[in-house]
Structures are given as C-alpha cells and as structure tokens.
Amino acid sequence: MIVGTGIDIVEISRFRLAKKKWGRNFIQKIFTEGEIEYSKKRRFQDQHFAARFAAKEAVLKAFGDKLSSIRNWQDIEVLNDKSGRPYIKFHRSAKELKAKEKIKDVVVSMAHCREHAVANAILISEDRKQKTEDR
Template identity: 35%
Template structure:
C-alpha cells in the first residue's frame, strides 16, 4: 500500500551557489558518508558531474521528506537518508539511525527515481508499507468499459 508520494524539482544553479558560498560544509550537511565518497569521485573527474550528483541527492531527500510527511524535522535528517546505487545502477534509499528505526517501525520502504537535465534536477519517491494486505488485481479495461453501441443501435435511438 502506498503511504506517500513526494516529488522535488531543484535548480542546479541554486545548489552551485550554495556550494560556492558554504564549500565542503554544504556537502557534509546534505550528503551521508557513502554519498560523499561518490561525490568526491565524480567531482574529481568533472566538477559538473559532482554538482549534478549533489543536486539530484538534494532533490531526492526533499522528495523523501515529503513522502513520509515529516518535511525536514526529526527524525528526518539529511545525512540519515542516502541515495545510493545498487549494482544494477538503480538508485535506492538507504536510511540510518533514528530515521531508519522510525520507518522500520511502520514497515515502510521507499522507491526513488532521480534525473537531471540542464539546469534542473528532479526526484520522485514513493513510500510503501511492506506489510500491507494484498491488493485485488486490477480490472482489465474489458471488465470495466461501457460497451459502445453498434451502428444499428445508435440509429434506432
């Protein structure tokens, strides 16, 4: 069962300005330990790749905070929510500390998608309850559609 959906659209230029203003402190405030390693690797190869990585993580964490209904207040903390890649390349939400315990108590699991293009980074998060009752299968369109009258029937009306 879906318990929350969150989206965020982030202006990469805004993240760049914050990074220029606050430097590494901004990165340390937003990214968790494993994300910082990836950010450093990407930034080392190309500053824009590091910037886009930071912007997509910022957007994903904003979207996650909306999906769980807390915004950015305890137990939601930037560094306790990491967006890491599985071996397949799919992004995944990895939680730590009080935030991990809070979500686990509710049986919640999150799915995330991130994207960036030009000056924009976006993210969408869906939070589901793992122990939700099974849903009935969706009806096919043939089961729910109102049949169209045939041509002869229309003329008779």
C-alpha cells in the first residue's frame, strides 16, 4: 500500500552556488562516497548531484512529519541498479525510520535538464490495510 509520496525540484544554479560557497564540505556532508563517485563520472555532474539531492528531499517529504527522525543526509543514499534504475538505500537513522514505519519499498524517479532537477518518491508499506487514523 502507498503510505507516502514526495516530490522535489532543485534549481541547478542554486545548487552550484551552494557548492561554490561551501566547497567540498557541502558535497561530503550531503552525499555518500558512492553517490559522489557516480556523479563525478558523469558529463553533467551538477545535474546528477542535484537530482540525487532532490531524491533525498522527496524521500523526506514522503515520510511527512517524521523529518526530524533522519539525522544525516547520507542516511538516505541514491544508487542505481545495473540497468540504471535509481533506488534508495537506507542507513542508520533512515533505516530505523523505515523499519518503524514498516516501509517495504521506495519507488523513486529522477530527471534533470540544464536548469532543473526533479525527483519523486513513493513509500510502499508492508501493511495492506489503510491507516485511516493517520488521515
């Protein structure tokens, strides 16, 4: 059952400004080594970084009012399978929240162009019964 959806859009120019202002620390604070390695291999690095940032934000929004439960940006990792399909890997605090909320899967989609990156995340629960008390 779908228990949450989130969407985010990032302006590439604003992402570049943040990267320029805070430098390497910004990238290392937000992204895992795997995300950094993946994005740095791409022709348009900033678009790939921004899309991953948007995906992390979309996942956070899908969890709704539990945002404070995730303490580190790197606890949500955006990876790609062998076919290139993006997926989310949870670590530490995000993994705890995923278990607590009984999330079975996260479907994520990302896109980017010259000026924007966008991502959508859908949380799928193990529980098939609709949670009406949360509405």
